[in-house]
Amino acid sequence: MLESFHRRHPPPPALSKEDTLKSTALHDWHAARGAKMAPFAGYEMPMTYPTGAVEEHLITRRSVGLFDIDHMGQIEVSGPGADEFVSRMVSAKVLDMKDGDARYSLLLDESGGVTDDLFIYRLPGTWWIVVNASNRETDFDWFRRKAPAGVKVEDRSDDTYMIAVQGPRAIELLGAAADFDVPGMTRFTSARGTLLGVPCLVGRTGYTGEDGAELFFPAEDALKLWEGLLALAARKGIEAAPIGLAARDSLRFEAGMPLHGHEISPQINPVEAGFKWACDLDKDFVGKKAVVDLAERGPSRKLVGLDVTGGVPREGYEVQAPDGRIVGRCVAGMFCPSVKKYAANAFVAPEFSKIGTPLAVVIHGKPKAAVVVKRPLYVPTYRR
Numbered sequence: 001m002l003e004s005f006h007r008r009h010p011p012p013p014a015l016s017k018e019d020t021l022k023s024t025a026l027h028d029w030h031a032a033r034g035a036k037m038a039p040f041a042g043y044e045m046p047m048t049y050p051t052g053a054v055e056e057h058l059i060t061r062r063s064v065g066l067f068d069i070d071h072m073g074q075i076e077v078s079g080p081g082a083d084e085f086v087s088r089m090v091s092a093k094v095l096d097m098k099d100g101d102a103r104y105s106l107l108l109d110e111s112g113g114v115t116d117d118l119f120i121y122r123l124p125g126t127w128w129i130v131v132n133a134s135n136r137e138t139d140f141d142w143f144r145r146k147a148p149a150g151v152k153v154e155d156r157s158d159d160t161y162m163i164a165v166q167g168p169r170a171i172e173l174l175g176a177a178a179d180f181d182v183p184g185m186t187r188f189t190s191a192r193g194t195l196l197g198v199p200c201l202v203g204r205t206g207y208t209g210e211d212g213a214e215l216f217f218p219a220e221d222a223l224k225l226w227e228g229l230l231a232l233a234a235r236k237g238i239e240a241a242p243i244g245l246a247a248r249d250s251l252r253f254e255a256g257m258p259l260h261g262h263e264i265s266p267q268i269n270p271v272e273a274g275f276k277w278a279c280d281l282d283k284d285f286v287g288k289k290a291v292v293d294l295a296e297r298g299p300s301r302k303l304v305g306l307d308v309t310g311g312v313p314r315e316g317y318e319v320q321a322p323d324g325r326i327v328g329r330c331v332a333g334m335f336c337p338s339v340k341k342y343a344a345n346a347f348v349a350p351e352f353s354k355i356g357t358p359l360a361v362v363i364h365g366k367p368k369a370a371v372v373v374k375r376p377l378y379v380p381t382y383r384r
Contacts, residue, residue: 034050043133053246057250061168064166078125081150105120112291112294115139140153160219173229173238182202188382200216201216209376256376269299276295315332317361317362327348328352329347330344330361338378353372355372356371
């Protein structure tokens with residue numbers, strides 16, 4: 001499974017002495033417990049633990065997984081005019097958000113390409129925006145350059161630690177650790193309080209398709225909270241384990257969540273990727289005109305899910321029509337432990353995007369049977 005992760009996400013070129021990998025505060029903890037570490041978004045991150053990526057995936061589906069995701073970035077926007085500025089910058093409707101609300105959005109360029117996807121938290125007097133690790137500097141610079149006078153844009157990533165606690169028993173565990181009512185929080189909200197004595201912003205969000213939360217807290221408390229949650233789970237009889245990025249990828253893939261650089265990117269627009277729903281066309285935002293024009297013209301390709309037989313689909317593999325014509329290309333592919341099948345996400349010509357359409361994925365030069373299937377393969381808990 002680790003090998004397959006590297007095939008899906010090839011390591012970047014070797015770094016120079018002046019451009020070394022960063023590490024999270026939990027790096028030594030992961031390494032001491034046998035995690036296989038590898039470069040990801042400029043950090044040396046745990047890919048898998050001795051448990052193995054498939055079992056890590058299944059632990060998260062049946063109980064609780066803890067994810068060190070401190071490579072993610074956090075941007076804070078505040079000051080007079082911040083509300084209107086954030087609304088103008090992101091695709092989603094945000095001015096109706098109340099303090100404590102959280103919402104998914106896209107960050108687009110003027111041509112409609114997806115610069116990033118974000119989670120936006122409305123907090124009292126400020127906006128907290130979570131960005132992808134590989135886009136932290138790009139996103140911060142984009143917000144900073146566009147900000148009008150009086151609006152303050154700050155990169156809070158270095159002094160903020162981020163952990164995800166995901167799975168059917170995640171909220172039970174966090175409720176036992178908190179001095180406030182975590183189980184009483186609804187999905188896509190946030191609240192402040194302490195967990196095991198550590199001050200946290202708790203967001204009822206995630207990237208696995210399971211219930212759970214993402215935690216933001218002072219970086220110096222990373223080891224205390226991480227080990228404390230694992231110890232509390234053991235005392236409560238709750239199965240919990242650290243989960244690497246390989247399982248995080250398969251979890252998000254099954255649940256139909258995009259990974260930047262694969263299902264979304266600056267070369268991919270929301271219409272063809274199926275994310276027009278994340279664009280509020282009743283307001284003005286960067287990239288709106290392009291999205292409207294693209295929607296009116298109709299996409300030249302569409303993102304589809306493929307159930308593949310006879311081989312493992314990978315990013316970059318060609319998709320063939322029954323007559324042998326190349327009609328698309330895979331942007332992600334893997335074994336999906338929850339549904340026990342090999343699957344791919346691919347962009348194909350619109351006429352081949354209907355569910356049930358027979359296609360083939362070219363694997364090592366040979367076409368392997370595939371069929372277009374409904375996404376997501378695993379329905380996230382918040383949609384059930």
